[in-house]
Amino acid sequence: MSPAAADAFTALASDRGGLARSSTAERVADIMRERITDGSLAPGSRLPEDAVGSALGVSRNTLREAFRLLVHERLAVAEFNRGVFVRRLTRDDVIDLYRVRSLVECAAVRRAAEATPAAIAAMRQAVADGEQAAAAGRWPEVGTANMRFHQAIVALSGSPRLDEFMRQVTAELRLAFHVMENPRAFHEPYLSRNRDLAALIEAGDGVAAERQLATYLADAERELLATQPA
Amino acid sequence: MSPAAADAFTALASDRGGLARSSTAERVADIMRERITDGSLAPGSRLPEDAVGSALGVSRNTLREAFRLLVHERLAVAEFNRGVFVRRLTRDDVIDLYRVRSLVECAAVRRAAEATPAAIAAMRQAVADGEQAAAAGRWPEVGTANMRFHQAIVALSGSPRLDEFMRQVTAELRLAFHVMENPRAFHEPYLSRNRDLAALIEAGDGVAAERQLATYLADAERELLATQPA
DNA sequence: GCATATTTGTCCGTATGTATA
DNA sequence: CTATACATACGGACAAATATG
Numbered sequence: 001m002s003p004a005a006a007d008a009f010t011a012l013a014s015d016r017g018g019l020a021r022s023s024t025a026e027r028v029a030d031i032m033r034e035r036i037t038d039g040s041l042a043p044g045s046r047l048p049e050d051a052v053g054s055a056l057g058v059s060r061n062t063l064r065e066a067f068r069l070l071v072h073e074r075l076a077v078a079e080f081n082r083g084v085f086v087r088r089l090t091r092d093d094v095i096d097l098y099r100v101r102s103l104v105e106c107a108a109v110r111r112a113a114e115a116t117p118a119a120i121a122a123m124r125q126a127v128a129d130g131e132q133a134a135a136a137g138r139w140p141e142v143g144t145a146n147m148r149f150h151q152a153i154v155a156l157s158g159s160p161r162l163d164e165f166m167r168q169v170t171a172e173l174r175l176a177f178h179v180m181e182n183p184r185a186f187h188e189p190y191l192s193r194n195r196d197l198a199a200l201i202e203a204g205d206g207v208a209a210e211r212q213l214a215t216y217l218a219d220a221e222r223e224l225l226a227t228q229p230a
Numbered sequence: 231m232s233p234a235a236a237d238a239f240t241a242l243a244s245d246r247g248g249l250a251r252s253s254t255a256e257r258v259a260d261i262m263r264e265r266i267t268d269g270s271l272a273p274g275s276r277l278p279e280d281a282v283g284s285a286l287g288v289s290r291n292t293l294r295e296a297f298r299l300l301v302h303e304r305l306a307v308a309e310f311n312r313g314v315f316v317r318r319l320t321r322d323d324v325i326d327l328y329r330v331r332s333l334v335e336c337a338a339v340r341r342a343a344e345a346t347p348a349a350i351a352a353m354r355q356a357v358a359d360g361e362q363a364a365a366a367g368r369w370p371e372v373g374t375a376n377m378r379f380h381q382a383i384v385a386l387s388g389s390p391r392l393d394e395f396m397r398q399v400t401a402e403l404r405l406a407f408h409v410m411e412n413p414r415a416f417h418e419p420y421l422s423r424n425r426d427l428a429a430l431i432e433a434g435d436g437v438a439a440e441r442q443l444a445t446y447l448a449d450a451e452r453e454l455l456a457t458q459p460a
Numbered sequence: 461g462c463a464t465a466t467t468t469g470t471c472c473g474t475a476t477g478t479a480t481a
Numbered sequence: 482c483t484a485t486a487c488a489t490a491c492g493g494a495c496a497a498a499t500a501t502g
Contacts, residue, residue, distance in 0.1 A: 059471045107337040
């Protein structure tokens with residue numbers, strides 16, 4: 001195991017909360033999901049059972065349950081008899097992820113007229129948060145706000161299952177962001193497009209919003225692919 | 231445990247194949263998923279670790295990994311310190327499942343012009359299979375063909391992730407079909423609508439196809455809800 | 461309401477098979 | 482090719498929670 005990975009693991013140990021409300025395996029999965037999506041555990045990293053297990057103070061059985069969850073969410077891959085690794089996205093993965101986003105998000109904005117006021121408000125808030133974070137130069141937060149904006153778009157549809165599915169799609173896409181060298185340059189230009197899009201949605205012009213979002217996502221996909229290794 | 235459930239479990243034992251290519255937990259999950267989606271294990275059934283584990287000849291640890299997978303797919307629910315049960319859908323679940331289907335399937339048919347010929351052919355085949363099964367009076371197969379038709383509609387989008395997501399949505403929806411008393415009367419009227427819809431899609435009229443599919447799904451949702459207990 | 465039996469949650473030790481240095 | 486490291490799967494143990502009489 002690389003030293004960097006070891007640091008990430010030992011860092012996990014302190015995260016263990018005292019109370020065991022949900023199952024241990026789920027809490028372990030939560031912690032590791034966090035570390036994977038925030039980039040502490042880079043794509044391709046190996047996740048050895050005993051190193052991670054001892055770092056978090058859980059048994060192999062419990063850890064394996066957590067691994068199984070992460071594999072199911074596509075944040076990790078399990079190679080039979082070889083171990084578990086942080087997922088490394090291929091170009092085809094990125095293409096598929098944007099295909100899903102385009103289909104679902106476009107459909108959601110087109111039906112935005114039926115959305116609840118709370119969902120609209122959440123979307124507007126995400127736009128404002130992104131602009132505020134950019135003004136203050138807090139670039140990681142800009143990326144976070146951008147993701148919340150898109151999650152808010154999905155929430156316009158009012159479907160818990162679609163929400164969760166797209167949350168997973170977003171988490172997976174973050175794996176691609178972390179191999180980028182300059183996330184700031186990637187997210188910044190979309191701030192104004194987010195505002196324009198939100199305005200169209202609030203105005204009830206679903207058709208125009210959908211068209212704008214389609215080109216938005218196509219641009220983002222192209223730019224992201226340009227940053228990815230072969 | 232009820233005698234009926236015990237039968238379902240003992241029936242599983244003989245299913246164990248000789249070679250262990252994928253992991254044991256996954257094979258166990260496959261078997262139980264099959265039994266749940268085909269109705270052998272009714273919604274609400276308890277799945278005791280001891281009984282299921284011994285019936286399938288796997289240890290508790292392995293079985294718990296399989297359970298975790300099924301819970302993640304929403305085919306089962308785990309109540310802390312109480313055990314695992316086959317999922318029982320609420321009316322809100324059914325409503326959400328149809329919301330997802332409507333959004334995704336409608337978006338897929340609207341973009342059907344970009345679909346591959348193979349995807350179109352699969353859709354046409356599902357329509358023909360359904361009509362053939364109905365003509366021969368094989369009603370369970372009519373239901374199967376109908377699900378394949380809708381899965382083919384999703385496949386028009388060409389996204390593996392959307393495919394898998396909707397396959398899971400379909401599996402979950404089957405839980406509602408199994409509490410219905412007369413599945414035949416439910417599926418039969420949709421045979422001709424499937425054919426009409428396929429014709430519109432093949433003609434490239436995505437807009438008309440989408441409108442037709444939207445009312446189709448709204449009708450199906452209403453009828454299914456009418457058969458569900460409070 | 462109480463005492464008991466059952467079941468789950470969690471952990472450990474170990475045997476076996478597989479991949480890699 | 483051997484040796485080492487590791488993953489897979491099993492069985493047993495015990496505490497805690499739940500169900501049952």
